[in-house]
Amino acid sequence: MLDVxxxxxxxxFIGREFLTWLWFAVDTDHQGLExxxxxxxxxxxxxxxxxxxxxxxxxxxxxxxxDDAGLEEGRLALRKGAAVxxxxxxxxxxxxxxxxxxxxxxxxxxxxxxxxxxxxxxxxDLEGAVLEKVYLCxxxxxxxxxxxxxxxxxxLSDDWQNRVVPRIKQWIFA
Amino acid sequence: xGILSTSVSVTRYRVDGKLEQPIIETASERLKRYAISEMADxxxxxxxxxxxxxxxxxxxxxxxxxxxxxxxxxxxxxxxxNLPPKTVKKYCxxxxxxxxxxxxxEYLSRQEREMIEDQVVNTLMMRVPAVPNVYxxxxxxxxxxVWFFTTLKAxxxxxxTLFLKSFKVPLVRLFPYTLADLELGLSDTDRDILHNLxxxxxxx
Numbered sequence: 473m474l475d476v477x478x479x480x481x482x483x484x485f486i487g488r489e490f491l492t493w494l495w496f497a498v499d500t501d502h503q504g505l506e507x508x509x510x511x512x513x514x515x516x517x518x519x520x521x522x523x524x525x526x527x528x529x530x531x532x533x534x535x536x537x538x539d540d541a542g543l544e545e546g547r548l549a550l551r552k553g554a555a556v557x558x559x560x561x562x563x564x565x566x567x568x569x570x571x572x573x574x575x576x577x578x579x580x581x582x583x584x585x586x587x588x589x590x591x592x593x594x595x596x597d598l599e600g601a602v603l604e605k606v607y608l609c610x611x612x613x614x615x616x617x618x619x620x621x622x623x624x625x626x627x628l629s630d631d632w633q634n635r636v637v638p639r640i641k642q643w644i645f646a
Numbered sequence: 647x648g649i650l651s652t653s654v655s656v657t658r659y660r661v662d663g664k665l666e667q668p669i670i671e672t673a674s675e676r677l678k679r680y681a682i683s684e685m686a687d688x689x690x691x692x693x694x695x696x697x698x699x700x701x702x703x704x705x706x707x708x709x710x711x712x713x714x715x716x717x718x719x720x721x722x723x724x725x726x727x728n729l730p731p732k733t734v735k736k737y738c739x740x741x742x743x744x745x746x747x748x749x750x751x752e753y754l755s756r757q758e759r760e761m762i763e764d765q766v767v768n769t770l771m772m773r774v775p776a777v778p779n780v781y782x783x784x785x786x787x788x789x790x791x792v793w794f795f796t797t798l799k800a801x802x803x804x805x806x807t808l809f810l811k812s813f814k815v816p817l818v819r820l821f822p823y824t825l826a827d828l829e830l831g832l833s834d835t836d837r838d839i840l841h842n843l844x845x846x847x848x849x850x
């Protein structure tokens with residue numbers, strides 16, 4: 473494997489393409505995304521998105537936030553050559569809901585809100601709450617990994633250039 | 647950032663190696679050896695070490711106190727002293743004026759001013775209390791994964807350094823490339839394709 477800092481910089485685009493693909497998939501193929509999971513799971517775009525255009529010398533950043541924010545400006549930024557660098561997503565499985573922001577280049581999860589855990593009053597409660605929180609974090613990490621794996625499988629196949637990229641372009645310029 | 651906070655941030659790592667058996671005893675011994683110390687040099691600017699996630703100011707790694715279920719749960723504490731530049735500037739000005747007054751000279755050399763600044767910083771460092779920051783960590787030993795509950799660059803760099811020093815096994819940060827390369831079970835062919843990927847343009 474390459475040196476970690478070299479590979480971090482060399483392959484920054486993978487995470488950005490993942491988030492751009494994820495937004496496209498949420499917008500155009502909700503059922504296809506749900507079909508990736510054994511347990512019924514939905515994924516939606518949440519209340520924040522950041523796009524960056526690095527094609528010119530200066531970096532242009534477009535931030536869209538707000539619960540009812542329209543994402544048209546994001547699509548416009550994509551038309552100009554930007555990529556999604558951060559996206560807030562809401563995942564639901566049964567009665568449970570997670571909300572988090574994914575960062576493209578690092579895949580950091582920030583502002584992660586898991587379903588609530590029980591109140592902590594004793595030492596035994598504390599251990600129980602930690603185990604419950606770890607379980608809930610593990611579930612959302614598995615959801616994100618499933619999405620990422622689906623992206624990587626497509627990205628490494630001929631389908632990416634032949635079928636998916638033309639469809640993403642069509643969606644961007646629609 | 648605490649694991650039990652309502653909103654958390656997570657950086658994921660792969661642990662590239664195993665501890666010597668027996669694992670719990672080895673981990674306990676290493677955590678104790680590199681636990682944060684309250685007796686450290688009072689003039690030092692920063693101090694980092696392991697602490698208990700549920701008692702960050704009284705670290706206790708006896709027995710299996712840091713084991714919850716199948717996880718090792720503890721925290722990295724970084725105590726840092728912050729000297730406001732304006733405070734340093736103020737005390738330097740006072741000290742420089744005093745020296746000039748005592749010597750009857752009109753100015754101090756650059757070297758003298760630098761020495762005064764060093765002395766002022768050292769003196770202030772002794773008096774300023776350090777600000778503690780605690781970042782929780784969950785180590786799934788069986789799956790060789792670590793979740794670190796912050797995405798702050800400085801804290802992550804401190805974690806990577808201290809983890810290697812303490813446990814003699816490196817942490818590999820999981821970002822898109824390493825996640826794909828190490829965690830998805832790709833074939834050699836797919837790993838070659840991954841290695842040779844170039845960015846796609848969606849705007850042409």
